[in-house]
Amino acid sequence: MKQFLIALIVLGSLILTGCPKAKKTVREFKEKSAEVTIYARNLNQAFNKAFIDGVITRDELRLYGTVDTAFGKALAAYRAGIEAAEKVVNETGELPKDTILKVDRLLDSVVTAFLDLTVKLGVMSFAQSETVRTILRGIQMLLLSLKAFVADARGAYGLEVNYV
Amino acid sequence: MSDIFRGFEIARRVAEAIAAGRIEAAAVGDMTDEQLAEFDKDVYAEYLASQKEREDLLAEPTPPEKPEE
Numbered sequence: 001m002k003q004f005l006i007a008l009i010v011l012g013s014l015i016l017t018g019c020p021k022a023k024k025t026v027r028e029f030k031e032k033s034a035e036v037t038i039y040a041r042n043l044n045q046a047f048n049k050a051f052i053d054g055v056i057t058r059d060e061l062r063l064y065g066t067v068d069t070a071f072g073k074a075l076a077a078y079r080a081g082i083e084a085a086e087k088v089v090n091e092t093g094e095l096p097k098d099t100i101l102k103v104d105r106l107l108d109s110v111v112t113a114f115l116d117l118t119v120k121l122g123v124m125s126f127a128q129s130e131t132v133r134t135i136l137r138g139i140q141m142l143l144l145s146l147k148a149f150v151a152d153a154r155g156a157y158g159l160e161v162n163y164v
Numbered sequence: 165m166s167d168i169f170r171g172f173e174i175a176r177r178v179a180e181a182i183a184a185g186r187i188e189a190a191a192v193g194d195m196t197d198e199q200l201a202e203f204d205k206d207v208y209a210e211y212l213a214s215q216k217e218r219e220d221l222l223a224e225p226t227p228p229e230k231p232e233e
Contacts, residue, residue, distance in 0.1 A: 027197065034204040035189040037211050042181035044214035051221055055173045058226065065218050072215060079208070 022095035029082045029103055036110060037075065044068060071113040078106040 051061040081103045089095050195203060 031192050034192050037207045038188045039185040041211040042185045046177045046181040
């Protein structure tokens with residue numbers, strides 16, 4: 001009986017120390033998902049309005065749309081990955097390393113798709129403006145900070161960190 | 165509309181969109197889990213709606229060019 005109680009205490013301690021860390025990681029993944037969605041929504045709305053007002057051409061809106069569509073697919077996969085990771089945490093109290101790596105790869109594809117979007121914006125005629133170039137660099141820095149976040153998450157789980 | 169004006173105008177609009185996004189994104193970290201879930205759901209729905217709006221705009225027939233007078 002005594003051994004059983006000790007085992008229960010040890011198991012409880014493991015769950016109490018492991019679970020918050022896993023939940024914190026899932027929460028951070030969710031925050032990044034919401035943040036990147038905010039920017040994508042705002043850009044979409046700005047470009048739609050610009051087209052309606054005659055500021056950009058149909059071809060420019062279409063070019064923007066092709067990249068945003070790719071970004072949207074990556075984002076949908078990332079959101080599904082977070083949902084699956086949260087389910088694992090709720091069921092087991094832990095976030096397995098392979099789940100972290102999977103969500104990490106999905107976030108990476110989201111970031112890559114968004115970076116592609118900023119590159120495509122950079123070749124449009126309006127991007128000759130220094131202001132736009134500065135803004136695009138700002139977005140790219142934000143995206144690179146997301147990569148740094150993933151590196152932190154990997155480091156916290158003792159995984160290999162190979163981001164710049 | 166001249167290319168210079170178009171360039172300036174779209175730059176201003178993109179700058180506004182990003183600046184507004186920064187303010188909203190900064191608030192995300194302070195939300196409770198429930199607030200974040202609700203907020204994320206709304207933002208994602210708005211993102212999807214903006215994609216649909218773009219598709220509708222692009223599907224509209226191009227207005228015929230006016231003959232030069």
